Amino acid sequence: MTTADVLGRACETVSALELDRVPPESIEKALRIIADCFAVSVAGHRTEPMSALVAADTKGGLVTGGTERNPFHRSTVWGGGRAPAHHAAFLNATAGSFLELDEGMRPTGHPGMQLVPAAIAVAEEVHASGTELLRAVIAGYELSARLFRAVRLRPGAHPHGHVGALGAALAVSMVRGTDIRAATAIASTLPLASTWQACYDGATARNAYMGHAAAVGVRSSDLARAGFTGSFASFGFSLGELLGEGLDETALADELRYEKLAIDAGYFKVHSACALTHTAIDAALDLLESEPLAPDAITSVRIDTVAAVRKVDIEEVPNDLSCRFSISYAVAAALATGTSGPEAFRFRPDIAALARRVEVHVDPQLEERWPVSSPARVRVEVDGRVLESLVENPTGHPPRVLSREVHFEKFAAAISDPDRARDAWARIMDLPRLDDAGSLLGW
Structure with a gap:
Protein backbone atom coordinates (compact mmCIF):
# COMPACT_ATOMS: atom_id res chain seq x y z
CA MET A 1 0.00 0.00 0.00
CA HIS A 271 2.86 28.89 31.11
CA SER A 272 3.21 31.45 28.31
CA ALA A 273 6.15 29.73 26.63
CA CYS A 274 7.11 26.82 24.40
CA ALA A 275 5.83 23.57 25.91
CA LEU A 276 9.36 22.18 26.02
CA THR A 277 10.17 24.68 28.79
CA HIS A 278 7.18 23.89 30.98
CA THR A 279 8.47 21.14 33.26
CA ALA A 280 11.52 23.20 34.15
CA ILE A 281 9.31 26.24 34.79
CA ASP A 282 7.18 24.15 37.14
CA ALA A 283 10.29 22.95 38.97
CA ALA A 284 11.56 26.52 39.34
CA LEU A 285 8.21 27.71 40.67
CA ASP A 286 8.13 24.77 43.10
CA LEU A 287 11.40 25.99 44.62
CA LEU A 288 9.86 29.39 45.28
CA GLU A 289 7.04 27.85 47.28
CA SER A 290 9.41 27.05 50.16
CA GLU A 291 11.19 30.41 50.19
CA PRO A 292 11.64 33.52 48.03
CA LEU A 293 14.92 33.75 46.16
CA ALA A 294 16.75 36.98 45.40
CA PRO A 295 17.90 36.71 41.76
CA ASP A 296 21.20 38.49 42.52
CA ALA A 297 21.98 35.87 45.18
CA ILE A 298 21.63 32.97 42.72
CA THR A 299 25.10 31.75 41.76
CA SER A 300 24.07 29.15 39.19
CA VAL A 301 21.12 27.14 37.89
CA ARG A 302 21.35 23.66 36.39
CA ILE A 303 18.54 22.04 34.41
CA ASP A 304 18.68 18.28 33.82
CA THR A 305 16.11 17.15 31.30
CA VAL A 306 15.43 15.22 28.07
CA ALA A 307 17.09 15.55 24.66
CA ALA A 308 14.02 17.08 22.97
CA VAL A 309 14.50 20.16 25.14
CA ARG A 310 17.76 20.89 23.32
CA LYS A 311 15.53 22.56 20.72
CA VAL A 312 15.02 25.43 23.16
CA ASP A 313 18.50 25.49 24.67
CA ILE A 314 19.28 28.79 23.00
CA GLU A 315 20.26 32.28 24.08
CA GLU A 316 17.32 34.61 23.63
CA VAL A 317 17.43 37.80 21.62
CA PRO A 318 15.75 40.79 23.28
CA ASN A 319 12.11 40.30 22.35
CA ASP A 320 9.12 38.54 23.91
CA LEU A 321 8.79 35.67 21.42
CA SER A 322 12.44 34.68 21.53
CA CYS A 323 12.30 34.69 25.36
CA ARG A 324 9.44 32.19 25.17
CA PHE A 325 11.67 29.77 23.24
CA SER A 326 14.70 29.92 25.53
CA ILE A 327 14.53 27.48 28.43
CA SER A 328 17.27 29.41 30.22
CA TYR A 329 15.32 32.64 30.01
CA ALA A 330 12.03 30.92 30.88
CA VAL A 331 13.46 29.41 34.09
CA ALA A 332 15.23 32.67 34.96
CA ALA A 333 11.96 34.57 34.48
CA ALA A 334 10.09 32.12 36.71
CA LEU A 335 12.76 32.42 39.45
CA ALA A 336 12.93 36.22 39.20
CA THR A 337 9.21 36.99 38.98
CA GLY A 338 7.50 33.96 40.51
CA THR A 339 5.14 33.94 37.52
CA SER A 340 4.93 32.46 34.04
CA GLY A 341 2.16 34.42 32.33
CA PRO A 342 2.55 36.72 29.31
CA GLU A 343 4.01 39.58 31.36
CA ALA A 344 6.85 37.37 32.63
CA PHE A 345 8.21 37.17 29.07
CA ARG A 346 8.65 40.87 28.47
CA PHE A 347 12.39 41.00 27.87
CA ARG A 348 14.34 42.34 30.84
CA PRO A 349 18.14 42.73 30.95
CA ASP A 350 18.29 41.60 34.59
CA ILE A 351 16.49 38.35 33.77
CA ALA A 352 18.73 37.87 30.74
CA ALA A 353 21.73 38.23 33.05
CA LEU A 354 20.33 35.49 35.30
CA ALA A 355 19.67 33.32 32.23
CA ARG A 356 23.41 33.41 31.48
CA ARG A 357 23.93 31.54 34.75
CA VAL A 358 21.64 28.68 33.65
CA GLU A 359 23.10 25.47 32.21
CA VAL A 360 21.08 22.75 30.47
CA HIS A 361 22.08 19.08 30.49
CA VAL A 362 20.50 15.93 29.08
CA ASP A 363 20.12 13.28 31.78
CA PRO A 364 20.12 9.73 30.31
CA GLN A 365 17.87 8.43 33.09
CA LEU A 366 15.33 11.17 32.47
CA GLU A 367 15.62 10.64 28.71
CA GLU A 368 14.40 7.07 29.12
CA ARG A 369 11.02 8.41 30.28
CA TRP A 370 10.35 10.49 27.12
CA PRO A 371 7.80 10.88 25.55
CA VAL A 372 5.53 9.19 28.09
CA SER A 373 6.87 11.75 30.56
CA SER A 374 8.74 15.02 30.09
CA PRO A 375 10.82 15.29 33.27
CA ALA A 376 13.13 18.07 34.41
CA ARG A 377 15.25 18.67 37.48
CA VAL A 378 16.20 22.23 38.45
CA ARG A 379 19.09 22.82 40.87
CA VAL A 380 19.65 26.35 42.15
CA GLU A 381 22.80 27.34 44.00
CA VAL A 382 22.06 30.29 46.28
CA ASP A 383 23.86 31.61 49.37
CA GLY A 384 26.11 28.56 49.38
CA ARG A 385 23.17 26.15 49.41
CA VAL A 386 21.78 23.94 46.64
CA LEU A 387 18.00 23.77 46.24
CA GLU A 388 16.52 21.12 43.97
CA SER A 389 13.17 20.21 42.48
CA LEU A 390 12.32 17.32 40.13
CA VAL A 391 9.06 17.42 38.16
CA GLU A 392 7.90 14.48 36.03
CA ASN A 393 5.35 16.29 33.85
CA PRO A 394 4.23 19.90 33.55
CA THR A 395 0.97 21.22 34.92
CA GLY A 396 -1.78 20.63 32.37
CA HIS A 397 -0.20 17.52 30.85
CA PRO A 398 -1.34 13.98 31.52
CA PRO A 399 -1.33 12.87 34.29
CA ARG A 400 -1.38 16.39 35.83
CA VAL A 401 -4.58 17.44 34.10
Whole structure:
Protein backbone atom coordinates (compact mmCIF):
# COMPACT_ATOMS: atom_id res chain seq x y z
CA MET A 1 0.00 0.00 0.00
CA THR A 2 1.45 3.41 -0.99
CA THR A 3 1.67 6.49 1.25
CA ALA A 4 -1.15 8.02 -0.78
CA ASP A 5 -3.32 4.97 -0.13
CA VAL A 6 -2.58 5.06 3.60
CA LEU A 7 -3.36 8.77 3.88
CA GLY A 8 -6.57 8.39 1.95
CA ARG A 9 -7.64 5.48 4.12
CA ALA A 10 -6.79 7.43 7.29
CA CYS A 11 -9.07 10.24 6.13
CA GLU A 12 -11.91 7.80 5.54
CA THR A 13 -11.34 6.08 8.88
CA VAL A 14 -11.40 9.18 11.06
CA SER A 15 -14.19 10.93 9.14
CA ALA A 16 -16.45 7.93 9.85
CA LEU A 17 -16.31 8.82 13.56
CA GLU A 18 -19.66 8.26 15.31
CA LEU A 19 -20.25 10.89 17.95
CA ASP A 20 -22.59 8.73 20.02
CA ARG A 21 -19.72 6.26 20.52
CA VAL A 22 -17.33 8.91 21.87
CA PRO A 23 -17.02 8.58 25.67
CA PRO A 24 -18.37 11.50 27.77
CA GLU A 25 -14.90 12.36 29.08
CA SER A 26 -13.62 12.64 25.49
CA ILE A 27 -16.55 14.91 24.61
CA GLU A 28 -15.65 17.15 27.54
CA LYS A 29 -11.99 17.20 26.51
CA ALA A 30 -12.99 18.27 22.99
CA LEU A 31 -15.23 21.03 24.35
CA ARG A 32 -12.42 22.26 26.54
CA ILE A 33 -10.02 22.28 23.59
CA ILE A 34 -12.49 24.41 21.65
CA ALA A 35 -12.86 26.74 24.65
CA ASP A 36 -9.10 26.93 25.17
CA CYS A 37 -8.40 27.78 21.53
CA PHE A 38 -11.06 30.48 21.57
CA ALA A 39 -9.85 32.17 24.76
CA VAL A 40 -6.16 32.02 23.87
CA SER A 41 -6.94 33.55 20.48
CA VAL A 42 -9.02 36.33 22.06
CA ALA A 43 -6.03 37.18 24.26
CA GLY A 44 -3.71 37.09 21.26
CA HIS A 45 -5.98 39.49 19.37
CA ARG A 46 -5.22 42.11 22.05
CA THR A 47 -1.52 42.20 21.11
CA GLU A 48 -0.44 45.25 19.14
CA PRO A 49 0.44 43.43 15.89
CA MET A 50 -2.89 41.58 15.77
CA SER A 51 -4.90 44.69 16.61
CA ALA A 52 -3.06 46.56 13.87
CA LEU A 53 -3.59 43.76 11.35
CA VAL A 54 -7.33 43.52 12.01
CA ALA A 55 -7.60 47.33 11.82
CA ALA A 56 -5.78 47.35 8.46
CA ASP A 57 -7.94 44.50 7.15
CA THR A 58 -11.06 46.35 8.26
CA LYS A 59 -9.92 49.49 6.47
CA GLY A 60 -9.14 47.41 3.39
CA GLY A 61 -12.52 45.67 3.36
CA LEU A 62 -11.30 42.19 4.32
CA VAL A 63 -13.02 42.48 7.70
CA THR A 64 -16.38 44.09 8.41
CA GLY A 65 -16.31 45.84 11.77
CA GLY A 66 -18.75 47.50 14.13
CA THR A 67 -22.41 47.54 13.14
CA GLU A 68 -21.71 47.23 9.41
CA ARG A 69 -23.01 44.17 7.60
CA ASN A 70 -21.56 42.30 4.65
CA PRO A 71 -23.55 39.23 3.53
CA PHE A 72 -20.32 37.52 2.46
CA HIS A 73 -18.64 38.01 5.85
CA ARG A 74 -20.31 35.32 7.95
CA SER A 75 -17.54 34.20 10.28
CA THR A 76 -16.50 35.90 13.51
CA VAL A 77 -13.09 37.49 13.93
CA TRP A 78 -12.47 36.90 17.62
CA GLY A 79 -10.77 40.26 17.99
CA GLY A 80 -13.87 42.00 16.61
CA GLY A 81 -15.74 42.03 13.31
CA ARG A 82 -16.61 39.42 10.69
CA ALA A 83 -14.87 38.09 7.60
CA PRO A 84 -15.07 35.31 5.00
CA ALA A 85 -14.45 31.94 6.62
CA HIS A 86 -10.91 31.46 5.32
CA HIS A 87 -9.80 34.91 6.48
CA ALA A 88 -11.44 34.64 9.90
CA ALA A 89 -9.71 31.28 10.34
CA PHE A 90 -6.37 32.84 9.39
CA LEU A 91 -6.71 35.76 11.80
CA ASN A 92 -8.00 33.71 14.71
CA ALA A 93 -5.38 30.98 14.42
CA THR A 94 -2.58 33.52 14.00
CA ALA A 95 -3.74 35.38 17.10
CA GLY A 96 -3.85 32.06 18.95
CA SER A 97 -0.12 31.57 18.43
CA PHE A 98 1.02 34.90 19.88
CA LEU A 99 1.17 34.10 23.59
CA GLU A 100 2.31 30.45 23.40
CA LEU A 101 -0.65 29.34 25.50
CA ASP A 102 -2.28 27.08 22.90
CA GLU A 103 -2.97 23.43 23.68
CA GLY A 104 -0.92 20.60 22.24
CA MET A 105 0.07 16.94 22.21
CA ARG A 106 3.32 15.07 22.76
CA PRO A 107 5.28 14.31 20.64
CA THR A 108 5.02 17.08 19.29
CA GLY A 109 2.37 19.26 17.77
CA HIS A 110 -0.50 21.65 18.32
CA PRO A 111 -3.53 20.33 16.42
CA GLY A 112 -6.22 22.43 18.10
CA MET A 113 -5.29 25.96 17.07
CA GLN A 114 -4.71 24.87 13.48
CA LEU A 115 -8.13 23.29 13.05
CA VAL A 116 -10.59 24.71 15.62
CA PRO A 117 -10.66 28.27 14.16
CA ALA A 118 -11.20 26.80 10.68
CA ALA A 119 -13.98 24.46 11.80
CA ILE A 120 -15.80 27.18 13.76
CA ALA A 121 -15.51 29.71 10.93
CA VAL A 122 -17.12 27.30 8.48
CA ALA A 123 -19.72 26.10 11.00
CA GLU A 124 -20.84 29.72 11.37
CA GLU A 125 -20.88 30.14 7.60
CA VAL A 126 -23.14 27.14 6.94
CA HIS A 127 -25.12 27.25 10.22
CA ALA A 128 -23.98 23.76 11.19
CA SER A 129 -25.30 22.23 14.38
CA GLY A 130 -23.17 21.98 17.48
CA THR A 131 -22.91 18.22 17.15
CA GLU A 132 -21.71 18.54 13.55
CA LEU A 133 -19.01 20.97 14.65
CA LEU A 134 -17.99 18.83 17.61
CA ARG A 135 -17.76 15.65 15.53
CA ALA A 136 -15.61 17.43 12.93
CA VAL A 137 -13.22 18.79 15.57
CA ILE A 138 -12.69 15.36 17.17
CA ALA A 139 -12.11 13.73 13.77
CA GLY A 140 -9.82 16.50 12.54
CA TYR A 141 -7.82 16.26 15.75
CA GLU A 142 -7.52 12.50 15.29
CA LEU A 143 -6.08 12.88 11.79
CA SER A 144 -3.69 15.67 12.79
CA ALA A 145 -2.46 13.71 15.81
CA ARG A 146 -1.81 10.61 13.71
CA LEU A 147 0.18 12.70 11.26
CA PHE A 148 2.18 14.40 14.00
CA ARG A 149 3.12 10.96 15.30
CA ALA A 150 3.90 9.65 11.82
CA VAL A 151 6.15 12.49 10.66
CA ARG A 152 9.76 12.61 11.83
CA LEU A 153 10.77 16.18 11.11
CA ARG A 154 14.37 17.10 10.41
CA PRO A 155 16.21 19.17 13.02
CA GLY A 156 15.22 22.77 12.49
CA ALA A 157 11.85 22.02 10.87
CA HIS A 158 8.94 23.25 12.98
CA PRO A 159 5.63 21.33 13.28
CA HIS A 160 3.28 24.29 12.65
CA GLY A 161 1.62 25.08 9.35
CA HIS A 162 1.53 21.83 7.37
CA VAL A 163 0.33 18.74 9.27
CA GLY A 164 -2.40 20.70 11.04
CA ALA A 165 -3.74 21.90 7.70
CA LEU A 166 -4.81 18.36 6.82
CA GLY A 167 -6.81 18.02 10.03
CA ALA A 168 -8.35 21.42 9.35
CA ALA A 169 -9.28 20.45 5.77
CA LEU A 170 -10.90 17.24 6.98
CA ALA A 171 -12.88 19.04 9.71
CA VAL A 172 -14.03 21.78 7.33
CA SER A 173 -15.16 19.25 4.73
CA MET A 174 -17.11 17.30 7.37
CA VAL A 175 -18.89 20.49 8.45
CA ARG A 176 -19.67 21.46 4.87
CA GLY A 177 -20.57 17.95 3.76
CA THR A 178 -18.13 18.16 0.85
CA ASP A 179 -15.55 15.69 -0.54
CA ILE A 180 -13.21 14.93 2.37
CA ARG A 181 -10.54 13.08 0.42
CA ALA A 182 -10.34 15.74 -2.28
CA ALA A 183 -9.91 18.61 0.19
CA THR A 184 -7.41 16.79 2.38
CA ALA A 185 -5.37 15.78 -0.66
CA ILE A 186 -5.21 19.45 -1.67
CA ALA A 187 -4.04 20.42 1.83
CA SER A 188 -1.41 17.68 1.49
CA THR A 189 -0.08 19.52 -1.54
CA LEU A 190 0.32 22.88 0.23
CA PRO A 191 2.83 22.39 3.09
CA LEU A 192 4.71 25.26 4.69
CA ALA A 193 8.48 25.12 5.29
CA SER A 194 8.23 26.40 8.86
CA THR A 195 11.40 26.61 10.96
CA TRP A 196 12.49 26.78 14.59
CA GLN A 197 14.92 29.56 13.65
CA ALA A 198 12.07 32.03 13.31
CA CYS A 199 11.08 31.23 16.91
CA TYR A 200 14.64 31.72 18.15
CA ASP A 201 14.88 35.07 16.38
CA GLY A 202 11.49 36.13 17.71
CA ALA A 203 10.16 36.69 14.19
CA THR A 204 6.45 37.27 14.84
CA ALA A 205 5.60 36.38 11.24
CA ARG A 206 6.13 32.87 12.60
CA ASN A 207 2.77 33.22 14.39
CA ALA A 208 1.12 33.10 10.99
CA TYR A 209 2.23 29.46 10.60
CA MET A 210 -0.93 28.56 12.53
CA GLY A 211 -3.01 30.96 10.44
CA HIS A 212 -1.65 29.42 7.25
CA ALA A 213 -2.76 25.94 8.32
CA ALA A 214 -6.25 27.09 9.31
CA ALA A 215 -6.72 29.11 6.11
CA VAL A 216 -5.41 26.24 3.96
CA GLY A 217 -7.91 23.98 5.67
CA VAL A 218 -10.78 26.21 4.52
CA ARG A 219 -9.38 27.06 1.11
CA SER A 220 -8.61 23.40 0.34
CA SER A 221 -12.32 22.72 0.65
CA ASP A 222 -13.04 25.72 -1.60
CA LEU A 223 -10.53 24.48 -4.16
CA ALA A 224 -11.98 20.96 -4.09
CA ARG A 225 -15.48 22.32 -4.74
CA ALA A 226 -14.09 24.30 -7.68
CA GLY A 227 -12.58 21.15 -9.21
CA PHE A 228 -8.94 21.48 -8.14
CA THR A 229 -7.13 18.26 -7.33
CA GLY A 230 -4.43 17.39 -4.81
CA SER A 231 -1.74 14.80 -4.18
CA PHE A 232 -1.48 12.69 -1.05
CA ALA A 233 1.79 11.34 -2.44
CA SER A 234 3.30 14.83 -2.37
CA PHE A 235 2.80 14.90 1.40
CA GLY A 236 4.90 11.76 1.70
CA PHE A 237 7.67 13.48 -0.24
CA SER A 238 7.53 16.95 1.31
CA LEU A 239 7.07 15.83 4.93
CA GLY A 240 8.79 12.46 4.62
CA GLU A 241 11.88 13.59 2.70
CA LEU A 242 12.24 17.36 2.28
CA LEU A 243 11.15 18.51 5.76
CA GLY A 244 11.25 15.12 7.44
CA GLU A 245 13.33 12.00 7.74
CA GLY A 246 10.64 9.47 7.05
CA LEU A 247 6.96 8.76 7.53
CA ASP A 248 5.75 6.03 9.89
CA GLU A 249 2.71 4.78 8.04
CA THR A 250 1.71 2.44 10.87
CA ALA A 251 0.77 5.50 12.91
CA LEU A 252 -1.85 6.34 10.25
CA ALA A 253 -3.34 2.94 9.58
CA ASP A 254 -5.09 2.11 12.88
CA GLU A 255 -8.83 1.75 13.14
CA LEU A 256 -10.66 4.19 15.40
CA ARG A 257 -10.37 3.22 19.05
CA TYR A 258 -13.06 5.10 20.90
CA GLU A 259 -11.54 4.18 24.24
CA LYS A 260 -8.23 5.80 23.21
CA LEU A 261 -8.92 8.75 20.94
CA ALA A 262 -6.08 11.16 20.21
CA ILE A 263 -8.00 14.04 21.72
CA ASP A 264 -7.72 12.39 25.15
CA ALA A 265 -3.92 12.68 25.17
CA GLY A 266 -3.66 16.42 24.62
CA TYR A 267 -2.45 18.95 27.18
CA PHE A 268 -3.35 22.50 28.16
CA LYS A 269 -0.70 25.14 28.81
CA VAL A 270 -0.53 27.31 31.90
CA HIS A 271 2.86 28.89 31.11
CA SER A 272 3.21 31.45 28.31
CA ALA A 273 6.15 29.73 26.63
CA CYS A 274 7.11 26.82 24.40
CA ALA A 275 5.83 23.57 25.91
CA LEU A 276 9.36 22.18 26.02
CA THR A 277 10.17 24.68 28.79
CA HIS A 278 7.18 23.89 30.98
CA THR A 279 8.47 21.14 33.26
CA ALA A 280 11.52 23.20 34.15
CA ILE A 281 9.31 26.24 34.79
CA ASP A 282 7.18 24.15 37.14
CA ALA A 283 10.29 22.95 38.97
CA ALA A 284 11.56 26.52 39.34
CA LEU A 285 8.21 27.71 40.67
CA ASP A 286 8.13 24.77 43.10
CA LEU A 287 11.40 25.99 44.62
CA LEU A 288 9.86 29.39 45.28
CA GLU A 289 7.04 27.85 47.28
CA SER A 290 9.41 27.05 50.16
CA GLU A 291 11.19 30.41 50.19
CA PRO A 292 11.64 33.52 48.03
CA LEU A 293 14.92 33.75 46.16
CA ALA A 294 16.75 36.98 45.40
CA PRO A 295 17.90 36.71 41.76
CA ASP A 296 21.20 38.49 42.52
CA ALA A 297 21.98 35.87 45.18
CA ILE A 298 21.63 32.97 42.72
CA THR A 299 25.10 31.75 41.76
CA SER A 300 24.07 29.15 39.19
CA VAL A 301 21.12 27.14 37.89
CA ARG A 302 21.35 23.66 36.39
CA ILE A 303 18.54 22.04 34.41
CA ASP A 304 18.68 18.28 33.82
CA THR A 305 16.11 17.15 31.30
CA VAL A 306 15.43 15.22 28.07
CA ALA A 307 17.09 15.55 24.66
CA ALA A 308 14.02 17.08 22.97
CA VAL A 309 14.50 20.16 25.14
CA ARG A 310 17.76 20.89 23.32
CA LYS A 311 15.53 22.56 20.72
CA VAL A 312 15.02 25.43 23.16
CA ASP A 313 18.50 25.49 24.67
CA ILE A 314 19.28 28.79 23.00
CA GLU A 315 20.26 32.28 24.08
CA GLU A 316 17.32 34.61 23.63
CA VAL A 317 17.43 37.80 21.62
CA PRO A 318 15.75 40.79 23.28
CA ASN A 319 12.11 40.30 22.35
CA ASP A 320 9.12 38.54 23.91
CA LEU A 321 8.79 35.67 21.42
CA SER A 322 12.44 34.68 21.53
CA CYS A 323 12.30 34.69 25.36
CA ARG A 324 9.44 32.19 25.17
CA PHE A 325 11.67 29.77 23.24
CA SER A 326 14.70 29.92 25.53
CA ILE A 327 14.53 27.48 28.43
CA SER A 328 17.27 29.41 30.22
CA TYR A 329 15.32 32.64 30.01
CA ALA A 330 12.03 30.92 30.88
CA VAL A 331 13.46 29.41 34.09
CA ALA A 332 15.23 32.67 34.96
CA ALA A 333 11.96 34.57 34.48
CA ALA A 334 10.09 32.12 36.71
CA LEU A 335 12.76 32.42 39.45
CA ALA A 336 12.93 36.22 39.20
CA THR A 337 9.21 36.99 38.98
CA GLY A 338 7.50 33.96 40.51
CA THR A 339 5.14 33.94 37.52
CA SER A 340 4.93 32.46 34.04
CA GLY A 341 2.16 34.42 32.33
CA PRO A 342 2.55 36.72 29.31
CA GLU A 343 4.01 39.58 31.36
CA ALA A 344 6.85 37.37 32.63
CA PHE A 345 8.21 37.17 29.07
CA ARG A 346 8.65 40.87 28.47
CA PHE A 347 12.39 41.00 27.87
CA ARG A 348 14.34 42.34 30.84
CA PRO A 349 18.14 42.73 30.95
CA ASP A 350 18.29 41.60 34.59
CA ILE A 351 16.49 38.35 33.77
CA ALA A 352 18.73 37.87 30.74
CA ALA A 353 21.73 38.23 33.05
CA LEU A 354 20.33 35.49 35.30
CA ALA A 355 19.67 33.32 32.23
CA ARG A 356 23.41 33.41 31.48
CA ARG A 357 23.93 31.54 34.75
CA VAL A 358 21.64 28.68 33.65
CA GLU A 359 23.10 25.47 32.21
CA VAL A 360 21.08 22.75 30.47
CA HIS A 361 22.08 19.08 30.49
CA VAL A 362 20.50 15.93 29.08
CA ASP A 363 20.12 13.28 31.78
CA PRO A 364 20.12 9.73 30.31
CA GLN A 365 17.87 8.43 33.09
CA LEU A 366 15.33 11.17 32.47
CA GLU A 367 15.62 10.64 28.71
CA GLU A 368 14.40 7.07 29.12
CA ARG A 369 11.02 8.41 30.28
CA TRP A 370 10.35 10.49 27.12
CA PRO A 371 7.80 10.88 25.55
CA VAL A 372 5.53 9.19 28.09
CA SER A 373 6.87 11.75 30.56
CA SER A 374 8.74 15.02 30.09
CA PRO A 375 10.82 15.29 33.27
CA ALA A 376 13.13 18.07 34.41
CA ARG A 377 15.25 18.67 37.48
CA VAL A 378 16.20 22.23 38.45
CA ARG A 379 19.09 22.82 40.87
CA VAL A 380 19.65 26.35 42.15
CA GLU A 381 22.80 27.34 44.00
CA VAL A 382 22.06 30.29 46.28
CA ASP A 383 23.86 31.61 49.37
CA GLY A 384 26.11 28.56 49.38
CA ARG A 385 23.17 26.15 49.41
CA VAL A 386 21.78 23.94 46.64
CA LEU A 387 18.00 23.77 46.24
CA GLU A 388 16.52 21.12 43.97
CA SER A 389 13.17 20.21 42.48
CA LEU A 390 12.32 17.32 40.13
CA VAL A 391 9.06 17.42 38.16
CA GLU A 392 7.90 14.48 36.03
CA ASN A 393 5.35 16.29 33.85
CA PRO A 394 4.23 19.90 33.55
CA THR A 395 0.97 21.22 34.92
CA GLY A 396 -1.78 20.63 32.37
CA HIS A 397 -0.20 17.52 30.85
CA PRO A 398 -1.34 13.98 31.52
CA PRO A 399 -1.33 12.87 34.29
CA ARG A 400 -1.38 16.39 35.83
CA VAL A 401 -4.58 17.44 34.10
CA LEU A 402 -6.27 20.75 34.78
CA SER A 403 -9.53 20.56 36.68
CA ARG A 404 -12.49 22.23 35.02
CA GLU A 405 -12.31 24.99 37.65
CA VAL A 406 -8.63 25.73 37.06
CA HIS A 407 -9.12 25.59 33.31
CA PHE A 408 -11.96 28.09 33.56
CA GLU A 409 -9.64 30.42 35.50
CA LYS A 410 -7.23 30.35 32.55
CA PHE A 411 -10.15 30.89 30.15
CA ALA A 412 -11.52 33.84 32.11
CA ALA A 413 -8.12 35.49 32.42
CA ALA A 414 -7.64 35.23 28.66
CA ILE A 415 -11.08 36.66 27.90
CA SER A 416 -10.47 39.41 30.54
CA ASP A 417 -14.20 40.25 30.87
CA PRO A 418 -15.79 38.12 33.64
CA ASP A 419 -19.36 38.28 32.31
CA ARG A 420 -18.33 37.43 28.76
CA ALA A 421 -16.08 34.67 30.02
CA ARG A 422 -18.90 32.98 31.94
CA ASP A 423 -21.27 33.36 28.98
CA ALA A 424 -18.77 32.07 26.40
CA TRP A 425 -17.72 29.11 28.56
CA ALA A 426 -21.36 28.13 29.11
CA ARG A 427 -22.12 28.39 25.38
CA ILE A 428 -19.16 26.21 24.41
CA MET A 429 -19.85 23.60 27.08
CA ASP A 430 -23.43 23.45 25.79
CA LEU A 431 -22.29 22.98 22.18
CA PRO A 432 -23.80 19.45 21.77
CA ARG A 433 -27.26 20.98 22.30
CA LEU A 434 -26.75 23.97 19.99
CA ASP A 435 -28.89 23.95 16.85
CA ASP A 436 -26.96 26.62 14.96
CA ALA A 437 -23.23 27.26 15.41
CA GLY A 438 -23.84 30.71 13.97
CA SER A 439 -25.05 31.72 17.42
CA LEU A 440 -22.13 30.15 19.30
CA LEU A 441 -20.23 33.42 19.62
CA GLY A 442 -23.28 35.69 19.59
CA TRP A 443 -22.21 38.15 22.27
